[in-house]
Amino acid sequence: xxxxxxxxxxxxxxxxxxxxxxxxxxxxxxxxxxxxxxxxxxxxxxxxxxxxxxxxxxxxxxxxxxxxxxxxxxxxxxxxxxxxxxxxxxxxxxxxxxxxxxxxxxxxxxxxxxxxxxxxxxxxxxxxxxxxxxxxxxxxxxx
Amino acid sequence: xxxxxxxxxxxxxxxxxxxxxxxxxxxxxxxxxxxxxxxxxxxxxxxxxxxxxxxxxxxxxxxxxxxxxxxxxxxxxxxxxxxxxxxxxxxxxxxxxxxxxxxxxxxxxxxxxxxxxxxxxxxxxxxxxxxxxxxxxxxxxxxxxxxxxxxxxxxxxxxxxxxxxxxxxxxxxxxxxxxxxxxxxxxxxxxxxxxxxxxxxxxxxxxxxxxxxxxxxxxxxxxxxxxxxxxxxxxxxxxxxxxxxxxxxxxxxxxxxxxxxxxxxxxxxxxxxxxxxxxxxxxxxxx
Numbered sequence: 001x002x003x004x005x006x007x008x009x010x011x012x013x014x015x016x017x018x019x020x021x022x023x024x025x026x027x028x029x030x031x032x033x034x035x036x037x038x039x040x041x042x043x044x045x046x047x048x049x050x051x052x053x054x055x056x057x058x059x060x061x062x063x064x065x066x067x068x069x070x071x072x073x074x075x076x077x078x079x080x081x082x083x084x085x086x087x088x089x090x091x092x093x094x095x096x097x098x099x100x101x102x103x104x105x106x107x108x109x110x111x112x113x114x115x116x117x118x119x120x121x122x123x124x125x126x127x128x129x130x131x132x133x134x135x136x137x138x139x140x141x142x143x
Numbered sequence: 144x145x146x147x148x149x150x151x152x153x154x155x156x157x158x159x160x161x162x163x164x165x166x167x168x169x170x171x172x173x174x175x176x177x178x179x180x181x182x183x184x185x186x187x188x189x190x191x192x193x194x195x196x197x198x199x200x201x202x203x204x205x206x207x208x209x210x211x212x213x214x215x216x217x218x219x220x221x222x223x224x225x226x227x228x229x230x231x232x233x234x235x236x237x238x239x240x241x242x243x244x245x246x247x248x249x250x251x252x253x254x255x256x257x258x259x260x261x262x263x264x265x266x267x268x269x270x271x272x273x274x275x276x277x278x279x280x281x282x283x284x285x286x287x288x289x290x291x292x293x294x295x296x297x298x299x300x301x302x303x304x305x306x307x308x309x310x311x312x313x314x315x316x317x318x319x320x321x322x323x324x325x326x327x328x329x330x331x332x333x334x335x336x337x338x339x340x341x342x343x344x345x346x347x348x349x350x351x352x353x354x355x356x357x358x359x360x361x362x363x364x365x366x367x368x369x370x371x372x373x374x375x376x377x378x379x380x381x382x383x384x385x386x387x388x389x390x391x392x393x394x395x396x397x398x399x400x401x402x403x404x405x406x407x408x409x410x411x412x413x414x415x416x417x418x419x420x421x422x423x424x425x426x427x428x429x430x
Contacts, residue, residue, distance in 0.1 A: 030335045034350035057343040060351070061191075062335035063299035067309060076300070083191040092192075095342045099188055107183030108152035116156045123163055123416065128155050131183025133250040134200065140246045143189055143196025 004049040006085060012077035019043045025065035025075050031058045039065055039075055046082070056082045057093065104138060107131025144270060146216035146261070147208040148176040149226070152184050153372040154218055157380075160416035161372060161399040165218055165263065167415070168401045171408060172271065172279060176216065179207045187225035198239065199246045201229030205260070206252040215260045220371035224296035226260045228303050262297055264370050264400070265306060268314040276321045281409040283323030284429060289403070290364035290395075291315045291326050292355070292378070294371040295335050309333065318400065319368055322407035329362035331355065336377040346388065352377045353389045365428060366396040368403055375399060379421050396424040 007013030023040045031037040037058035045052050059079040066076040087093075092100065099109050106112040107130055117127050137143065154162050169176055186200025204226060208215045217223050233240045234256040244253055261269075267276060293315055298306040307314055310333070316326040337351030356378065359367055369375040379397040386392055402415040412418070412426045 030337055030351045031340055031347060034337075034354070035344065035347045037347075058340055058347060060295075060335045060337055060339045060348075062295040062339075064295075064309075064335070067299060067301060080191045084193065087192055093343075096188070096192070099342070103184060108156060109184050109188065110152050110156045112156060120155065120159055123159055125155070125159055125162060125166075126178060129181050131181050133181075133203065134183040136250055137199045137203065137246065138196060140249060141193060141196040141199055143193040143199075 002049050003051065003085070004046060007046055007078070007081060010081055012074055012081040013046075015071075015073040016043050016047060016078055018071040018073055019047065020071055022070065024068050024070065025073075028064045028068055029060075030062060030064075031060050039079070042082070043073070043075070043078070046078075052082055056086065057095075100138075104135050105130075107134035144173070144266070145175040145177065145213055146266065147179050147211045147213040147258075149179050149182055149185075149204055149208070149215050149217050149222060151217070151219045151222045151372075153376070158372045158375060158399070158419075160419035161218065161375065161401070164399055164401040164405050164410075164415045167410060168405045168408065169263070171405075171410075172276070174266065174271065177211055177213060179204065179211065179215070182207055185219075185222040185225040186229070187221045190225070190228075195242070195246075197225065198229050198233060198243050201226050202233055202243045202247055202254045203250065203252050205230055205233075205258065206247055206254045209255050209258050210252075214258050216263050216266055217260060218263055218370075219373065220262070220294040220296035221373060223260065223262045224299075224304065228300075230256070230258075230260055231303055262370070264297060264314055264318065267318055273317055273321050276318070276404070280322055280407045282407050282429065284403070284407050285323045287322075287324035287428065288327050288363060288365050289319050289324045290329055290359040290362065290367045291319055291332070292336065292367055292369050292374055293333060294369070294374045297370060315368070315370060315400065319403065322403055324403070324407075327362055327364055329364065330358040332358075336374040338373040338377045341377070348377065349381065349385045349388045352381065353385045353391065356382070356385065356393045356395060357391065360393055360395060364395065366398055366424070368398050368400050370400050372399075382422055394422065396420065396422045396428075398424070 189197035
């Protein structure tokens, strides 16, 4: 399936056809202010069935664009959809690997080691146990 | 008032000072918290990786709280968005609920859809009430000028979270002023901290946080108050790295909101574990 058809077949992507290219999304975007990230261009490219590229990973998922879009386009949801399609086609980007490893090892995005629990003990906070069921969820859902 | 406390990942493992302050303050306010045992990640990152994984991970936390029989109180904006979104989707979509429950049944859990999720800011602002909080203040912080940072997922996406107007929020400002301090205005107050981009392009995330730190400094704030561990790490733990990237000096202390409230309620600097805040806070600020 082409990228355009795939996006339009999903609830998170179907609204991009309404884009009027006003650029309100990009004007209020924190990442766009400090990088070449341009959500308006990414929507435009996808509508033209072009590869949106790697810039999709620059979205901070702050939802400001989605809240302000005068055409009601679910822009942040669409960026997350593009990321899921990216992973399906090109595999997991390197920078997410550590996160997945941590989730598999202990069930948390950050490392759970002895240091963390020793510090908690000193503070009289309850011990954090590994949440092994997360690994099982990852296996069952192929996440 | 009684809630099931969900800590998530970042709070217990990276900012336990936030956790300690929140537990102590809630206890003194009379808000009872029951820990959700062995609760792992809320699944927020999987919204961009695999939707079913996200829903199963978030659903598992909700199911654990349902077993306790209490609404969930969260302390992280990310957990807030992830759990509220999953809760809404699983309540409204029977097919999806069946699919997720098939997975959850293998870890002896079931999503039923009979509880709600609230950030503690909402618990304080909507349920507990600001007037009641004012009455608990014994050390009014009249001389402090504070820059509130709301973050994003405390109210966005608004159609899912249904809290307050993200363009003109007031909850945190009002809660800060309940301590006697002044919550000041600054340029781009509602802008994101950039934390979510940290993994992919650290430099961009630092530019965003650094821009906000500069605006906060220019506005003459004594300190920043955050309500999310991730925003906190961006301004606090990463402040030195941001200073070095931008070749600037900020040296602005960052407090978790419960630390500020705790000081106003008569807790000591040490009670609020402020020695664990990375940017030094002068205890004289609170005298």
